[in-house]
Amino acid sequence: MKNFALCLVALSMLAVLPACSKTIKTEGVTGVITYNGEPLADATVKFIPVDSTGSQSYGKTNEKGEYKLQTLLGAADAGTTPGEYKVTVDCIETVETGNMIEENGEEKEETIARSLIPAKYNNAETSGLTATVAPGDNTINFDLSDE
Numbered sequence: 001m002k003n004f005a006l007c008l009v010a011l012s013m014l015a016v017l018p019a020c021s022k023t024i025k026t027e028g029v030t031g032v033i034t035y036n037g038e039p040l041a042d043a044t045v046k047f048i049p050v051d052s053t054g055s056q057s058y059g060k061t062n063e064k065g066e067y068k069l070q071t072l073l074g075a076a077d078a079g080t081t082p083g084e085y086k087v088t089v090d091c092i093e094t095v096e097t098g099n100m101i102e103e104n105g106e107e108k109e110e111t112i113a114r115s116l117i118p119a120k121y122n123n124a125e126t127s128g129l130t131a132t133v134a135p136g137d138n139t140i141n142f143d144l145s146d147e
Helices: 002-021
Strands: 029-035 044-049 057-060 066-067 083-090 091-103 106-115 129-133 142-144
Touching: 029 044, 083 142
Parallel strands: 029 142
Antiparallel strands: 029 066, 044 057, 044 083, 057 066, 083 129, 091 106
């Protein structure tokens, strides 16, 4: 009886494994993000689905402000699922404060994170950025400003 129970557990685990390794069908999403008319390098863009039909996705900009989206369950740089999205953009740099602190028994200079763009863009409710992803390749650009 004990072996039978172990066999059932093993079979149920095997049935779940293929589902965990499946990738979802996505549509290509690329674009350029600018800030005050200049390419925004090293920014993180996130697409957050408005409803349950979309899949949260993210991308990182290069020195030209170009990004490619991907989801956690999709292939690398393959985009996201069709749907309506709210969009956030973060662009953070680390700066030294000039203060020394002790960390793990060592003295080092304290650093803080500073946003290079207005904080409103970091929040899906305040960014004002939206996107519609449709079947096929999508080019979605964002021009951010201080206003």
